[in-house]
Amino acid sequence: MPKTKLIEDQRAFSSTADALFFLVLISIATVIIMPSIMAERQYDAAAYTATQDFDTHLLSSLLNSNVDEFGYEITPLAITGITIPENSIVNDPINTMFRRQQHHRTFADMIAEDMVLTLAIDSNGTTRYINPIAQEHKEQTSAAIASYLDKRIGGRYEYNLQANWEPVEDYPLKSSISVGITPPYDAIRQSSRITLPLNTRTSRDELFVNINDSILEGVHNSSNTTKFSTYHEAFNNTIEGASTSTAELITDIVFPSEYLRSLIRQDQSTENVFISNPQDENEDPEMLVAAYMLNYSMNTTYGTSSMPAELNNSIISIIEKEIIERNQQSIATHLHNDMDQKINETVSQMINSTDTNTTKELRNVQVEEIYGKVNNGYVDITISIW
Structure with missing residues (x-):
């Protein structure tokens, strides 16, 4: 068998040496620049941590800081064309009606007040305020918050503050x-x-009474x-x-109602207070504001009965009851639409349960879920910086 001759070719050794030399150069370069890369990441991490700490401190500082003066225009006067004389007893109808302080407030107080005063119905992209006399309150609150944040941040960051309140979860009545x-x-x-x-809150114990042990x-x-x-009737x-x-709370x-009743108590001569046309220039300005409030609540917002010619405790109670009933029906419909399927599933599980403790536990979970839908007595606030 003939011997095979190997052809000597050393070019492969040269290529291998070049590759090894290239890898050595990369390793040396990595050793040289690694501290710089690591330092840059450390700087980024330190900056992120510092920003987080600043954001935490900023929100706490905002909510606890005082605003010595805060005011806003009485909106219904502009809407109705009412002019109040300088010597009128109505110096601040908003404060009279709702007993709100306007001095030395914290931002937390101001935001909470704004959430309550500016509840609005959000429908098909339009917002309709429930209370017409404080629409500017939101603008002034927002301006005061922006002024504070601008001073504290000093242009170092962009920011956004969001506050939201829903008396009923996912219900169109909300404030933000x-x-x-x-x-x-x-x-x-x-x-x-x-x-x-809030003066009233939904009671968990009262809900459990309807489906007790x-x-x-x-x-x-x-x-x-x-x-x-x-089970269905109980739920x-x-x-x-x-x-x-919740309707009573809203x-x-x-x-x-208490303010309107106070007007009757102020008039010692009669049990009735007569309300004229809100455009009557001879009418007492306080009565004009009261008439406007009644008209707005009854017609613009709830579409209820026509404006009464006089005001007494009975009429106030009738109007108040009608507004509660309308709110209650609307909220109940919303809760049923949102929860009936889950309640049906719970009822089926309770029927099939052979142990009373299991049945009670299923009941507890469902009632707690209903309670959670209407127990929103707090405002969620989030501040973002970047």
């Missing part, structure tokens, strides 16, 4: 504040909550038909109770 431009997705955010100054134990050994009817009553309580905010 937005100060600054829309933040990017990677903005640094800090959130907090403030409690609202006695009701569950009483039908535990009954037929599935009886259980189905009992329906729970929704009715939740919507009624009406207490937007309808000045």
Whole structure:
């Protein structure tokens, strides 16, 4: 067999040496520039941490800082063309009606007040305020917040502050504040909550009364038909109770029943207070504001009955009750649309349960969910900087 001759070719060795030399150069370069790369990342991390700390401090500082003076124009006077004489007893109808302080307030107080005063119905992209006399309150609140943030930030960051309140979750009646431009997705955010100054709140215990342990134990050994009817009725009553309580809260905010009753108490000569046409120049300015409030609440917002010619405790109670009923019906419908499917599933599970403790636990979860829908007595506030 002939011997095979190997052809000597050393070019491969040269290419390998070049590649190894190139890798050595890369390694040396990496060693040289690595500290710079690591330092840059450390600087970025330090800057991010510092920005987070600043954002946290900024929100806390804003909410707790005082504003010595805060005021806004009485909007309905401009709307109705009412002119109040300089010596009128109505120096500040808003403060008289709603008993709000306007001096030495914290920003947290101002934001909470704004959420309450400027509740609005959001429908098809349009906003309709429930309370017409404080629409400018939001503009002045936003301006005061922007002024404070501009001074504290000093142009170092862009910012956005967002505050939102929904008396009922996902319900069209809500209030919000937005100060600054829309933040990017990677903005640094800090959130907090403030409690609202509400006179009434939905009670968890009152909701559980509608489907208490006695009701569950009483039908535990009954037929599935009886259980189905009992459980459904109990949950329906729970929704009715939740919507009624929330309707009373909303009406207490937007309808000045106590102020209107105070007008009657001020008139010692008669139990009735006569309300003329709001355009009557000879009418007492306070009566004009009261008439405007009644007309707006009854017609513009709720579309209820016509304007009464006189004001007495009975009429005030009738109007107040009608507004509560309209709110209650609307809120109950919303809750049913949102929760009926889940309630049906819960009822089916409760019917199939053979253990009373399991049945009660299913009940607890469902009632807590209903309670959570209407127990929004706080404002969510988020500040973003970038």
